[in-house]
Amino acid sequence: MTVFFFVHDExxxxxxxxxxxxxxxxxxxxxxxxxxxxxxxxxxxxxxxxTAAQQCLRPLLVDTQCNRSVQGTLNRVKFEVECMLEDEPVDLAEVAGYSVGAWLSDTPRNIKGKGMLWPDRAMLELLESLDAGS
Structure with a gap:
């Protein structure tokens, strides 16, 4: 069994x-x-x-360049999930991935050179700007 974390760079x-x-x-x-x-x-x-998200979806593309800031976020979300599972022991197969992703995205993140942002709000704003541009 494998666990995947994905983090959007921006x-x-x-x-x-x-x-x-x-x-x-x-x-x-x-x-x-x-x-x-x-x-x-x-x-x-x-x-x-x-609608904006659906129009922008393409085949999955994973970045091949090493961005230390994104790696830091990945390490942080992994740590947070490990703490959640330690606090509330459950079978990983029974964990609701959507809810965990939303919980992780409702946590402020620090982006080097850009300060703090809320990932869920930032993604919705990005999708709004894409929708307005179409």
Whole structure:
């Protein structure tokens, strides 16, 4: 069983995909889209956010460049989930990934050179700007 964390570089919006098995890797793009759209809903996205997100979705692209600030956020969200699981011991397969992603994205994050931001709000604002530009 494998756990995946995804963090959007610009907004630090976080996704959590728990309990993936080897067969799931063939469907990783679909699992990512499902996690992204459902986490957006958990973060209060409305129809315009969802439409903008749907129009921007492409095949999953993972950044190959090392960004230490994003790595710091990934380490932090991993630590926070580990603390959550230690505090409330549950089977990882039973953890609701969408809710955890929304919880992680409703936590302020520090971006080097940009200060603090709330990832869920930043992602919704980004989607609003994309919707306004279309």
């Amino acid at each position: 907004t630090r919006f976080s996704l959590f995909l728990p309990a993936l098995t080897k067969p799931d890797f063939a469907e990783l793009n679909d699992l990512f889209i499902d996690a992204f759209m459902n986490t957006l809903l958990k973060c209060g996205a409305d129809e315009r956010h969802m």
